Amino acid sequence: MIKRHLKTPLFFMMAIAISFTSCKDTGGVSSGGGGESAKLSVDFEKYTLDNGLEVILHQDKSDPIVSVAIQYGVGSNREKTGRTGFAHLFEHMLFQESENVPQDQFFKNIQDAGGTLNGGTWKDGTIYYEIVPNNALEKVLWMESDRMGFLINTVTEAAFYNQQEVVQNEKRQRVDNNPYGHTGWVLDKNLYPEGHPYNWQVIGELVDLQNATVEDVKEFYDMYYGPNNATLVLAGDFETGNAKELVEKYFGEIKRRQDVPRLTPMPVKLEETKRLYHEDNFAKAPQLNMVWHTVEQYTDDAYALDFLGELFSSGKNAPLYKVLTKEKELTSRAYSYNSSNELAGTFRINITANDGVDLDDVEAGVNEAFTRFETEGITDRDVERIKAGLETGFYNGISSVLGKSFQLASYNEFTGDPSFIEQDIENIKKVTKEDITRVYNKYIKGQPYVMTSFVPKGQLELITENSTKAPVVEEKITENVAVDIAEADSEVLKTPSNFDRSVAPETGESPALKIPSSWTAELSNGMEVYGIEQNEIPTVNFSLVMEGGHLLDDKNKNGVANLMTDIMMEGTANKTPLELEEEIEMLGASINMYTTRESIVIQGNTLTRNFGKTMDLIEEILLEPRFDVEEFGRIKIKTINDIKRSSANPDRVASNVYNKLLYGEDHIFSYPTSGTPESVEAISIEDLKAFYTNNFSPSISKFHVVGKIDKSAVMKELKDLESNWKAKEVTIPEFPIASARDKASLYFVDVPDAKQSVINIGYIGMPRTDKDFYPAEVMNYKLGGSFSGNVNLILREEKGFTYGARTNFSGSKIPGTFTASSSVRTNTTGESVKIFKEQIEAYKNGISQEDLDFTKNALIKSNARRFETQGSLLGMLQERSSYDLPANYIEDEEGVVKAMTLEEHKKLANKYLDESKMAYLVVGDAATQYAQFKDMGFDEVKLLDTDGEEVKLKNVKM
Secondary structure, rough: OOOOOOOOOOOOOOOEEEEEEEOOOOEEEEEOOOOEEEEOOOOOEEEOOOOOOOEEEEEEOOOEEEEEEEEEOOOOHHOOOOOOOOHHHHHHHHOOOOOOOOHHOOOOOOOOOOOOOEEEEOOOOEEEEEEEEEHHHHHHHHHHHHHOOOOOOOOOOHHHHHHHHHHHHHHHHHHHHOOOOOOOHHHHHHHHOOOOOOOOOOOOOOOHHHHHOHHHHHHHHHHHOHHHHEEEEEEOOOHHHHHHHHHHHOOOOOOOOOOOOOOOOOOOOOOOOOEEEEEEEEOOOEEEEEEEOOOOOOHHHHHHHHHHHHHHHHHOOOOOHHHHHHHHHEEEEEEEEEEEEOEEEEEEEEEEOOOOOOOOHHHHHHHHHHHHHHHHHOHHHHHHHHHHHHHHHHHHHHHHHHHHHHHHHHHHHOOOOOHHHHHHHHHHHOOOOOHHHHEEEHHOOOOOOOEEEEEEEOOOOOOOOOOOEEOOOOOOOOOOOOOOOOOOOOOOOOOOOOOOOOOOOOOOOOOOOOOOOOOOEOOOOOOEEEEEEEOOOOEEEEEEEEEOOHHOOOHHHOOHHHHHHOOOOOEEEEEHHHHHHHHHHHHOEEEEEEEEEEEEEEEEEEEHHHHHHHHHHHHHHHOEEEOHHHHHHHHHHHHHHHHHHHHHOOOHHHHHHHHHHHHHOOOOOHHOOOOOOHHOOOHHHHHHHHHHHHHOOOOHHEEEEEEEEOHHHHHHHHHHHHHHHHOOOOOOOOOOOOOOOOOOEEEEEEEOOOOOEEEEEEEEOOOOOOHHHHHHHHHHHHHHHOOOHHHHHHHHOOOOOOEEEEEEEEEOOOEEEEEEEEEEEEEHHHHHHHHHHHHHHHHHOOOOOOHHHHHHHHHHHHHHOOOHHHHHHHHHHHHHHHOOOOOHHHHHHHHHHHHOOOHHHHHHHHHHHHHHHHHEEEEEEEHOOOOOHHHHOEEEEEEEEEOEEEEOOOOOOO
């Protein structure tokens, strides 16, 4: 189905499809999608304070929580050449401290109240948000208003330098250390002229980040962070009168700042096609991008271009799929999409080719796909299948108060009217096939574009002809130089206020734990059924989980389970792959099937009225597999190429080697679920048929369902599956766990010229079923189980070495691991490993009562947010069924937290944390970082290849 995302930062939040509807004042709008449409009215009130702050209130008393979101009309499009990355850098600064909220207390205060928070920046805006139990609303408004109006006096050289380092690490992690990470930079530099607000990346230029000053930040704050350039949204469980009083109290006295004029569209037209190439240090396969200029958001042409992107690449009837994937077998990853923003838009084709494919052939294939598109045209059914998903997406998007907050804020900022969603939906629904043809002819056909060829190093023969080298600037790895910037001794100058802002508001009594009622049943064929009726929106989310998955793989033919879940979505005995795909789309439903280490999962989402038809398709997929030989060949090619591509990703390399080191070669978990290129190549269609025959059974299956549907309706729709799916005996194999570690081992995997080092530290822990598992999770919380964990506060907030550091216990019915992990700046690798080791050791000495109280508050109070969406409820049912937990298991967990003492906490830390016996894995640049570990007191130091095998390294600085 078509996905139209809000113009909000998708790196920190879930992607929201077209989702929130409201009419002016208290009206409602009827959604489309075929059949009888339900009518949902979402009321809101909008008003403006004297200082220009626009406020939107939406009541939703379904759960005892409230979301607060503030969107500022400032993104990277408000920056200027030589000072890029400021909007994003300043977003980070606002989480440091303000005049009345001390250093590092923004996250801690919200977590202590049982909430969560974050922020994000994109080309056209910046947003901050919190979701908290309803008793903490005043505390959130106190904090948000303090950083809006009472912050700038706290911006010191030291605090600023720290966040400069954090943001640079974020850039290294997201861009410099990733395959194709520099693509956006190359494209935007060539799509937009110097000085255009889209010429640079949101993350900014590294040199600009390094050269920024405190005075630059203060100037930026004064210009853009006033109440007259912001929208404040409250959504959730609150009383309107009280909310208005609090908003006025905390925000009303903040003075207006400089008036920020609205930006007007700045369209760009290329005079000629530009063709560029780059040898990518991390890429394992060539990638082609072709990008055309289009139009800004909310224009008629933008809606039609969205449809064009879907039609051209999405699904088995799409020209790109038919030509490049099915006929020519050049790729298994081809996408096209329109991206219209506030000032301009682009239409992009992105194709990651198969291993060794010449991008000239890909370009020729794209041109052939365009010819096919022009020849075959567009059918009404093509257009309708896209529109069919809109109603489901509409309801999914308003399933959380956060989604409502984002939508209201975004429409208000970009259109001046939060009820614009009504018109937005109508604009989508009125798109015709003639509109799509028109925009294709206007913006794509025969128009100049920017093309990029990113190829693995040493494979220049794969670039497209007549390409010129893109001037990508790679950061050089240097020695770490500590910068000591002393904090000022004087107290922070306080901005006058009408009341004492230094006193944090009391939160009052927290909402009591209220676990949603659920029901269970067992079918005659042995399948267990778990359900929760939730009537807020007319949709149903469900999953069928079969035990086994990767555990049932033969180590000699690893990857069969993973291929099974791909082949079973490629048609049925009575439906071709195309027919099955279109039937799902015409229902506005989604059905996904995937393999985990211990299960095979079929997961679906549909409108309540279409649940029966969706389950008919589930039954057909499950009981009448097609085993399409042609599709099987394509799936193998795709899987092999995906595996090869992932081998260039340092995070994936770290995960694979870590599992091999800890579980040992005799355990299936030491083998990747997807298999290896060699093992996948050896798998036949007969292997899949045998796996299906031997291992698919209701006797090892659980069905979970959440939504606007009761038990009787669910059981009625499961009757056919109950009678037609016969049980068989399936034995889940058991594998030996490697013997306990007895020494501290440093393992280093070389990724030449890596800009960051990926660190994984740990050993085998315990299964989820162990009585100590949840208590150990509670114990771990202050070490690294949250943003306010000790390792993150030191490595990120104090040192600026990383974008984030965490520790966690994992586990299922099989023992999992304790793992400490981070990605750190290359030249801080050794010190970061040392800090992890020291912090784990020190944690065994015990924590303070204050830290224990913080842990208890964060874990207990956050339960108010635990039951809001159908997705979260589905996850709860799956956890309960997987481990045979009682219906009130969350209540039992809360009891564990309440009963935790300092003595019990210390006992658990000493029992399950032993830094002297852990594996210390580093994936990074060995030439500059490996030698130091020889002198750091490890029992052994070994160099490994990306498969986890020991190797010798040349040219290491010793």
